Amino acid sequence: MATLKSSLRHAGHALKKFPVSRQVSPYFSQRNASAIGVPTATAREHYEHDIPKEASLPNPDPPADSLTIAQLKEHTPFMVATYVRPPPLMVKGEGCYLWDAENRRYLDFTAGIAVNALGHCDPGMAQLLSQQVSLQTLDTSHMSLEADQKVQARTLVHTSNLYYNPWIGELSKLIVTKTLEQGGMHTASKVFVCNSGSEANEAAIKFARKVGKIRDPSGAKIEILSFNNSFHGRTMGSLSATPNPKYQKPFAPMIPGFKYGIFNDASSLNDLITERTCGVIIEPIQGEGGVNVATPSFLQHLRDRCNAVGAVLIYDEIQCGLSRTGTLWAHQSLLPNSNKSAHPDILTTAKALGNGFPIGATIVNEAVAECVVTGDHGTTFGGNPLACRLAHYIFSRLADPELQAGITHKTTIFRKHCAKLQERYPEHVGEVRGHGLILGLQLHSDPTPIITAARERGLLIITCGTNTLRFVPPLVISEEEIEEGFGIIEQAMDVVFNNKSGGEGIRGTKGQQEMTPEGR
Secondary structure: HHHHHHHHHHHHHHHOOOOOOOOOOOEEHHHHHHHHOEEEEEEOHHHEEEOOOOOOOOOOOOOOOOOHHHHHHHHHHHHHOOOOOOOEEEEEEOOOOOOOOOOOOEEEEHHHHOOOOEOOOOEEEEEEHHHHHEEEEOOOOOOOOOOOOOEEHHHHHHHHOOOOOOHHHHHHHHHHHHHHOOOOOOOOEEEEEEOOOOHHEEEEEEEHHHHHHHHHHOOOOOOEEOOOOOOOOOOOOHHEEEEEEHHHHHOOOOOEEEEEOOOOHHHHHHHOOOOOOOEEEOOOOEOOOOOOOHHHHHHHHHHHHHHOOOOOEEEEEEOOOOOOOOOOOOOHHOOOHHHOOOOOOOEEHHHHOOOOOOOOEEEEHHHOEEEEEEOOOOOOOOOOOOHHHHHHHHHHOOOHHHHHHHHHHHHHHHHHHHHHHHHHOOOOOOEEEEEOEEEEEOEEEOHHHHHHHOOOEEEEEEOOOOEEEEEEEOOOOOHHHHHHHHHHHHHHHHHOOHHHHHHOOOOOOOOOOOOOOOOO
């Protein structure tokens, strides 16, 4: 216990010594790195001093003799090479900004791939993290508890799902209540809480299979339909629903029973969705696949066909949901006049639900829930009180109508700047796709040199699909920050497209999306 208190005390001193500010970047030192939870290289005499460096634009990647490269050379031999990463080593974040170990500041248009909807290190989230593991008086007056309304305790991180904890129930109740109140999935009834988006989709796939078994005891109703350019995860079930040869081939064969259709093509649905189909899974807005938006008529055709054959309709809103489109769930934004007839039976969410803390959830209607019995599914860490307490706060913030109303104005600014880029570079910039603050800007050539040029000027952006820049910023981004970001994008495009300031020598940054197209 003394060691824990000492570690917390040292961490507190380090954070006070190196405060984060949007105006002044924090200094970073090897000596204090371990105290604030930053990976460090083996102690070396010449790294024992503070190394303040001015954050400036452009922001060249760390040089070969930097502390960053020294750390990467030491650490990467021990890491499984699942990602290709650029050199900057991110050590601090606040709001819409990140800082690296070289004290360079970056405006973040990626939000951790649509995760940090409330920005980096949200103060309320940080406070709850601290409270949940420290000695405190816990106010439970807002909960439906019959015990004393004040509980003096060092609160809880994990119990396993063999026991109840108050926050998994409070979170489940909040998700269902707000979904119904705000006009989303009108049959939402119960929630399964897990740890990630892939796990949420695994649960959805298993639940669909279980429904199929009950509705057709012969065992023939097992097929799952998903769509080209979709991305549902990397575990075997969700990977089987992600028809990208680059990702499926190394782990073939896939789980039997998966079929694939063409996104927004309703003409083939009667042949694809049959009496053997137990479930259909679709992203209302495909993120990794290129920010492709499902048409209302396509979603309605899916719903009608699923009803006809007794199949479960699953909306994967892991990237596009939680107010990113200006409504709590993306399908509300896409379906006209609050049309409830195309709502799903299952809805999956994750990413922004934890704002960086691992958590996912699978929302089901009563018809699905009554098919799932004790022992059918489970999770060790899912629903733990720490994750659920954080998600309860985050979901409440994201369900705020005031926050949602601001998305429309911010989207208008993004689209205005995208239109300017189309006018300025008509030979290079194509259409804009998406809805709300999940937008894709189609380019006519490889966008990775622009990723590099933007990063070296202080902006983080990522790609998706084929030659598409993807914008999924924090939902709390300000108008001034949007203007700042597009100013950098214009500079980057000017350098790359017009070969200014050595633009012809800029190397592309690979690996800046989850689902890389075949052959790249």
